[in-house]
Amino acid sequence: MSTPEASIDTSESEVRHAALLRQAPLEFARVVYGLSDRSNGRAGTMAAEDVARTVRQGTPVTRERAEQRARAYLPTAGQEHCPRCWVFNGIKSPLLFRETTEDRPESAVCKVCGAEYTTTLD
Ligand SMILES: [Zn+2]
Secondary structure, eight states: OOSHHHHHHHHHHHHHHHHHHHHHHHHHHHHHHHHHHHHTTOTTSHHHHHHHHHHHTTOOOOHHHHHHHHHHOOOOTTOOBOHHHHHHHOOOOBEEEEOOOSSSOOEEEETTTOOEEEOSOO
16 A cells, blocks of 8 residues: 555465465365265376375365365465365465466465466466
8 A cells, every 4th residue: 555566566466366266166176076086986087196195194085175165265465375285185385486487477386285376367
């Protein structure tokens, strides 16, 4: 509100948050695919493996919980956390932001699960 710099920061984090918020329902969809793959004997798919890893870590994965978490996902400026870890596991893993380069737009990377998200909206 006060300085031009502050307003630039705000809009940057708003774009990041809007981009990350779009990922939460996609991660919920991965949970659904993963659970369905596992029950249909396709344990080797990426989504099934993500579910299996979460279960190995001691967290039961259910469609209901994942859906609740996907709805509750809310990134905080400066403390953005990984949509995948949150929806699958209920843990808040910090995201690291990679600067834009000539080859690629800015992205957010999770060191815990390895997820990478583009944080631009186009
Ligand atoms: Zn993660």
